[in-house]
Amino acid sequence: MASAIFFYIFxxxxxxxxAAVILTKNPVHAVLFLILAFFNAAGLFVLxxxxxxxxxxxxxxxxxxxxxxxxxxMMLDVDFAELKAGxxxxxxxxxxxxxxxxxxxxxxxxxxxxxxxxxxxxASPVPAAGSDITNTQALGEILYTKYVYFFEASxxxxxxxxxxxxVLTLKHREGVKRQSISAQVARGPxxxxxxxxxxxxxxxxxxxxxxxxxxx
Amino acid sequence: MLESLQTFMTDYGWNLLALVGFSLLLLVVLLIIxxxxxxxxxxxxxxxxxxxxxxxxxxFGLLQSFADLLKFVLKETIIPAGSDKAVFLxxxxxxxxxxxxxxxxxxxxxxxxGKWVISDMNVGILYLTAISSLGVYGIIMGGWASxxxxxxxxxxxxxxxxxxxxxxxxxxxxxxxxxxxxxxVTDIVNAQRAGLGTRVGLTSSFLDWHxxxxxxxFVVFFISALAETNRPxxxxxxxxxxxxxxxxxxxxSTPYLLYMLGEYVAITTMCALTTILFLGGWLPPVDLWPLxxxxxxxxxxxxLVFVFFMFxxxxxxxxxxxxxxxxRLGWKVFLPLSLVMVILTAAVLQFGxxxx
Numbered sequence: 001m002a003s004a005i006f007f008y009i010f011x012x013x014x015x016x017x018x019a020a021v022i023l024t025k026n027p028v029h030a031v032l033f034l035i036l037a038f039f040n041a042a043g044l045f046v047l048x049x050x051x052x053x054x055x056x057x058x059x060x061x062x063x064x065x066x067x068x069x070x071x072x073x074m075m076l077d078v079d080f081a082e083l084k085a086g087x088x089x090x091x092x093x094x095x096x097x098x099x100x101x102x103x104x105x106x107x108x109x110x111x112x113x114x115x116x117x118x119x120x121x122x123a124s125p126v127p128a129a130g131s132d133i134t135n136t137q138a139l140g141e142i143l144y145t146k147y148v149y150f151f152e153a154s155x156x157x158x159x160x161x162x163x164x165x166x167v168l169t170l171k172h173r174e175g176v177k178r179q180s181i182s183a184q185v186a187r188g189p190x191x192x193x194x195x196x197x198x199x200x201x202x203x204x205x206x207x208x209x210x211x212x213x214x215x216x
Numbered sequence: 217m218l219e220s221l222q223t224f225m226t227d228y229g230w231n232l233l234a235l236v237g238f239s240l241l242l243l244v245v246l247l248i249i250x251x252x253x254x255x256x257x258x259x260x261x262x263x264x265x266x267x268x269x270x271x272x273x274x275x276f277g278l279l280q281s282f283a284d285l286l287k288f289v290l291k292e293t294i295i296p297a298g299s300d301k302a303v304f305l306x307x308x309x310x311x312x313x314x315x316x317x318x319x320x321x322x323x324x325x326x327x328x329x330g331k332w333v334i335s336d337m338n339v340g341i342l343y344l345t346a347i348s349s350l351g352v353y354g355i356i357m358g359g360w361a362s363x364x365x366x367x368x369x370x371x372x373x374x375x376x377x378x379x380x381x382x383x384x385x386x387x388x389x390x391x392x393x394x395x396x397x398x399x400x401v402t403d404i405v406n407a408q409r410a411g412l413g414t415r416v417g418l419t420s421s422f423l424d425w426h427x428x429x430x431x432x433x434f435v436v437f438f439i440s441a442l443a444e445t446n447r448p449x450x451x452x453x454x455x456x457x458x459x460x461x462x463x464x465x466x467x468x469s470t471p472y473l474l475y476m477l478g479e480y481v482a483i484t485t486m487c488a489l490t491t492i493l494f495l496g497g498w499l500p501p502v503d504l505w506p507l508x509x510x511x512x513x514x515x516x517x518x519x520l521v522f523v524f525f526m527f528x529x530x531x532x533x534x535x536x537x538x539x540x541x542x543x544r545l546g547w548k549v550f551l552p553l554s555l556v557m558v559i560l561t562a563a564v565l566q567f568g569x570x571x572x
Binding site for chain 1: 227228300303337338339342343345346349350352353356357360368372375379382399540541544
């Protein structure tokens, strides 16, 4: 009974905040509602006793991805009038894509092969009732033992994608002064200090004027 | 109706009441402890600078924090005209609530009565990481809702800093979890009953705790905890001698109090987490008579206060970092170091015969 109450609270809040994401006018509010929706989805995962997934959802999506969303949305200067004009223009395409996704979901739900018996065969993140392994362990066995090569392959793909993103954006500018901390730390009296004998009555050009980088 | 209420009460009600009671007890004790930790922070800082620190309110200034509380609560809350009012008020509340929520899974003791923890969930340490990564929202929301340039810049700085150091904190926690083999916070403490010390003959002693085998990670965790909670020398957000107050510029009275409270609760959480992960939680330093007769909660408190003392000493002694130095330390020093340590720990555990 208590889990039913919590299910309806989380489900209603998730649907409500999901609707608010697209209905609210302020994009920052939309992202905040999106975060609320993530939270409620995590709550639903907890009710399914998939607490590992729930925590990962909060850590990855709420703690990292949504922060970047917020950064971008706050920094961008969004023009509302332009946004609304785009809405009318693209409404047809949006409705088409939405319709296709809806049809696909309905087809999947209505698919006859998807019986209760077949869903049991799907590798589930929630261990079978009565077994004493936690769902963290169950997930680990599936991901790191059974499908370890797929896991490694996906890791490699992500790694390549990351390097690609860095290569695309990294501009190594020449002629910029950079701090070399190890050089600074290694600097001692022998390298940082120079004692010059100045002849009485004469003058000496300080070495700093000859080597500008030494003046730092 | 009455019958269903009765079954509800027997099924959930008493548990719920007990839960609420214990939570309130924990929160009240925690807040009182934090009031005195805050005073200790200022006293330590003052002692290092050869000042007296707060010494007017109450004997030795013991009631200073309560006087501050009253002052904040009684002042007028000023909400800037151009601000987004709902988000502006929600932000400090979120900071304080998220900071307090992490105490739900922190065990303070375990004895014949059971585990002294509100929720002994089996992914407790993940819950802690999740909740501490949410602390950044209070800051971003506050900075944005103020609708002013300086708070916004301050909040961006602070958020980038917190997100950066969460990465290394996560890897440190992974190292500890590898050694423990469980995500449960109570298990992490109990795993420190046997370790290196047991191997050299000092069973259940301070040599068993994780600080010794994972010493580099202990140092990384301590420094990352300073950065994560925006403590000096990483307090670039509200560098008191240079900036005004970062993302808190527009805040006053109770909302400001909530921010400060959230900050200090987060610091105390980090101290508790250091205690649990590396200093053996409520375990006595040596399992001998006069020491193991002391209740575990006192040991826990003692270690927490010791870690907090180190936080305060760092604040007093270390000069502030520059922002690019801070980012360099997080991404170019701690991240590779902790990544290598994760692999090294896993390799030692696998090939050193520790997994049997």
